Amino acid sequence: MNDRDEYWMRRALANAACAERLGEVPVGAVVVIGDQCIAESYNTPIRSQEPTAHAEIQALKLAASRLGNYRLDDAELYVTLEPCMMCSGAMVHARIKRLIFGAHDPKTGVISSAAKLLDEPYLNHQIDYSGGILEDDCARQLKDFFKRRRLENQQKLKLKSSEFKQKKG
């Protein structure tokens, strides 16, 4: 890890916080070329009713439209959580140069956890990758979110059951 990676990962974390404020799972992504941020985005599948609205896909789309080219040869993509199958595929199609992710995702992360998709020999494009950048911060943001959501759901359930008891009584 270097200062540069840490700098851009902090920016991805700030994007993830935007998703969290909207009630979405907090994942944020930033596309960088050289020292310039080309695009940044966050997870919004619930809000946009769009299963592909992951942070990475949205940032890649935005970067491609800004550059007028779907091939993002010199791009580096920073994302707070290890990418899923769909996003990894999109990165290969976009021909990005490098992927940098924060927290590992043992369930659906396919870079170095559940699978190693980018290492598959059948791929016609190789992407360099580094994982675990600011891992503690990235993981904490997600853990806190899920913890809070569990508590909120428990409270809703409690409210419902007390309403039910009141009706019965």
Ligand SMILES: [Zn+2]
């Ligand atoms: Zn994804």
